[in-house]
Amino acid sequence: MKFLLTGGAGFIGQHVLRRLLARGHDVRVLDSLRPDVHTVAGWTPPADVELQVADVRDAPAVERALQGVDGVVHMAAKVGLGVNIGDLPDYASSNDVGTAVLLAAMARASVVRLTLASSMVAYGEGVGQCQEHGAVTPGPRTERALASGQFEPPCPQCGKPLSPALVLESAPLDPRNAYASSKVAQEFYAANWARVTGGTVAALRYHNVYGPGMPRDTPYAGVAAIFTSALRRGEAPMVFEDGGQRRDFVHVRDVAAATVLAAEKHVSGVRAFNVGSGTPRSVGEMATALALSLQGPRPIITGRYRLGDVRHITADSARLKTELGWRPEVEFSAGMAELAAA
Ligand code: UD1
Numbered sequence: 001m002k003f004l005l006t007g008g009a010g011f012i013g014q015h016v017l018r019r020l021l022a023r024g025h026d027v028r029v030l031d032s033l034r035p036d037v038h039t040v041a042g043w044t045p046p047a048d049v050e051l052q053v054a055d056v057r058d059a060p061a062v063e064r065a066l067q068g069v070d071g072v073v074h075m076a077a078k079v080g081l082g083v084n085i086g087d088l089p090d091y092a093s094s095n096d097v098g099t100a101v102l103l104a105a106m107a108r109a110s111v112v113r114l115t116l117a118s119s120m121v122a123y124g125e126g127v128g129q130c131q132e133h134g135a136v137t138p139g140p141r142t143e144r145a146l147a148s149g150q151f152e153p154p155c156p157q158c159g160k161p162l163s164p165a166l167v168l169e170s171a172p173l174d175p176r177n178a179y180a181s182s183k184v185a186q187e188f189y190a191a192n193w194a195r196v197t198g199g200t201v202a203a204l205r206y207h208n209v210y211g212p213g214m215p216r217d218t219p220y221a222g223v224a225a226i227f228t229s230a231l232r233r234g235e236a237p238m239v240f241e242d243g244g245q246r247r248d249f250v251h252v253r254d255v256a257a258a259t260v261l262a263a264e265k266h267v268s269g270v271r272a273f274n275v276g277s278g279t280p281r282s283v284g285e286m287a288t289a290l291a292l293s294l295q296g297p298r299p300i301i302t303g304r305y306r307l308g309d310v311r312h313i314t315a316d317s318a319r320l321k322t323e324l325g326w327r328p329e330v331e332f333s334a335g336m337a338e339l340a341a342a
Contacts, residue, residue, distance in 0.1 A: 128162030243284025
């Protein structure tokens with residue numbers, strides 16, 4: 001098949017590109033190479049890959065990029081949590097407007113297959129299990145609670161502590177920051193487009209993606225990259241909250257494989273797929289694993305917090321396995337050791 005891959009020069013995009021090529025597809029990349037997202041200036045695509053340097057909001061450029069393609073893998077986005085509220089317009093413009101421009105151009109070009117990079121942050125605080133009230137959705141944590149070191153969100157009904165639960169795709173969407181809101185918006189715009197055009201959408205809700213090529217030393221870098229950079233400077237990883245917050249760190253090659261499977265196999269309707277390794281870890285545990293691999297100082301638990309952060313978010317990726325036949329292959333400690341050595 002011939003795919004248009006937007007954001008193909010990005011961290012996950014480059015791995016998706018490699019995977020698409022390995023599977024024998026033709027790929028055209030559309031990427032703006034904007035400097036706040038790409039730490040390395042300039043990027044040369046592999047041989048046989050056509051690169052069109054343009055922003056996804058540039059309708060004429062998108063139209064040109066869509067010529068002759070069978071499907072689109074849309075990865076181009078401004079990532080991260082956002083530094084402050086001043087980031088809102090850029091998230092809305094880059095991610096919401098960018099996707100809207102792409103979808104309108106796809107409709108004009110009669111391209112009906114879309115694979116969308118979405119995110120687990122769409123679920124907000126996710127799901128917790130209350131002994132009395134079963135599966136509940138915790139509300140946002142207040143600044144007051146966080147400042148006094150109460151990091152665990154309580155049951156919204158009785159206020160008692162919750163035990164961890166895995167989030168299914170059917171969980172309510174509850175975006176808590178600019179980036180999360182833009183990812184939810186992208187999913188809704190894509191669903192609107194599909195209803196009108198008969199198009200198909202696979203929205204891949206990625207968990208915390210790590211691995212070679214992770215952006216470093218930018219305000220938008222993920223925690224694994226931040227810790228690796230600190231350790232390389234001989235500094236201890238600074239762990240926020242009490243380090244007990246859980247994430248599912250999923251390797252970028254597994255994420256790329258999931259994305260390409262969805263692009264190849266998902267051919268009807270609108271479907272979301274969680275993409276996680278299935279083995280949640282605490283951020284403290286991850287910091288320790290990296291410190292050991294890099295033989296650096298032990299992590300420091302700082303008690304600091306970011307208001308937009310969720311406490312725990314861990315996926316159930318059974319749908320991706322049963323419907324598309326995906327299996328994660330990179331085990332956590334091997335993946336972290338690879339990241340440390342990269
Ligand atoms: C990450 C991604 C987001 C993606 C989501 C999917 C980044 C920047 N964000 O969000 O794009 O949609 O996963 O689930 O890659 N932390 C520290 N010390 C630090 C920085 C962070 O302890 O110096 C903690 C945070 O408080 C948080 C955890 O690490 O609890 C993860 O933070 P981060 O890597 O920014 O990712 P998410 O917010 O989970």
